[in-house]
Amino acid sequence: MxxxxxxxxxxxxxxxxxxxxxxxxxQADAEAWLGESWQELADAGAAAVTLRQFEDVVYGPMSLEPPS
Structure with missing residues (x-):
C-alpha cells in the first residue's frame, strides 16, 4: 500500500x-484532506506543504498563503 x-x-x-x-x-485522499484542511493549517502558522510518498517528494513545497 x-x-x-x-x-x-x-x-x-x-x-x-x-x-x-x-x-x-x-495521493487523491491526501489532496482531498488538504483541500479541507489548508485554511486550518495556515491559521495555525503553516506557510507551505510538501506531499511525500514515504520519504520521496511528490511535489512541493506548495504555498498556503493567498496570492499577492
Missing part, C-alpha cells in the same frame, strides 16, 4: 511537527 503524507512547513521553511498531518493510502 502506498503511503502519502504532507510535510507542513512554517514561514522559515522548517517542518512544523506539532500540526496534524495524517498518512493516506492514496
Amino acid at each position: 502506498d503511503e502519502f503524507s504532507w510535510q507542513v512547513q512554517g514561514r522559515d521553511g522548517m517542518p512544523i511537527a506539532d500540526l496534524p498531518a495524517p498518512s493516506f493510502p492514496s
Whole structure:
C-alpha cells in the first residue's frame, strides 16, 4: 500500500511537527484532506506543504498563503 503524507512547513521553511498531518493510502485522499484542511493549517502558522510518498517528494513545497 502506498503511503502519502504532507510535510507542513512554517514561514522559515522548517517542518512544523506539532500540526496534524495524517498518512493516506492514496495521493487523491491526501489532496482531498488538504483541500479541507489548508485554511486550518495556515491559521495555525503553516506557510507551505510538501506531499511525500514515504520519504520521496511528490511535489512541493506548495504555498498556503493567498496570492499577492
